[in-house]
Amino acid sequence: MKTAKDLITEALKHVGEEYIFGADVPFDKPTYKGPWDCAEFCSWVTYQIAGIVVGCTDNSASITKLEPYSGGWYRDGMASARRVSYDVAVNTPGAVFVRKPIPGRAGHVAFSQGNGKTIEAMDSRRDVTEGNPAHRVWNVCFLIDGVEYV
Numbered sequence: 001m002k003t004a005k006d007l008i009t010e011a012l013k014h015v016g017e018e019y020i021f022g023a024d025v026p027f028d029k030p031t032y033k034g035p036w037d038c039a040e041f042c043s044w045v046t047y048q049i050a051g052i053v054v055g056c057t058d059n060s061a062s063i064t065k066l067e068p069y070s071g072g073w074y075r076d077g078m079a080s081a082r083r084v085s086y087d088v089a090v091n092t093p094g095a096v097f098v099r100k101p102i103p104g105r106a107g108h109v110a111f112s113q114g115n116g117k118t119i120e121a122m123d124s125r126r127d128v129t130e131g132n133p134a135h136r137v138w139n140v141c142f143l144i145d146g147v148e149y150v
Helices: 004-012 038-050 070-079 086-090
Strands: 096-099 108-112 118-123 127-131 140-142
Touching: 004 038, 004 108, 004 118, 038 070, 038 108, 038 118, 070 096, 070 108, 070 140, 086 096, 086 140
Parallel strands: none
Antiparallel strands: 096 108, 096 140, 108 118, 118 127
16 A cells, blocks of 8 residues: 555655646656646546545546546545544645635645645646645645555
8 A cells, every 4th residue: 555655755756847727637647747736636646656536526437537626625525534633634744635616716735745834736826836734724634545644
């Protein structure tokens, strides 16, 4: 079983790659280098490292038809038996922070590095970057089923 630290190691390899809102990411291409948006980034990394589909509008779709979406991440987080508090998430490498989409505002998804930083496809100004989860709205934090957190 792959570990959450493996997720972070993979995610950090993509720092500086381009962000485009709504980017279409090929799950069947392990050498993909962007562009990304937040949900696609987290879903793609999780799939490449752990072989798990999470955060998509239909997690059972073929890998060529997957549509990652922050609302899918929110749904999966709320359904997870592995929900954790913000304080636990910020100190747990590979924990997921999710802001649910609401009318007029997109949601967002980021991985915790476990050291008070995130790794995320942030926006078109900052691209894939390390960020700070503090003072941001997160509606659910959780650990991904099928990933080992040590």
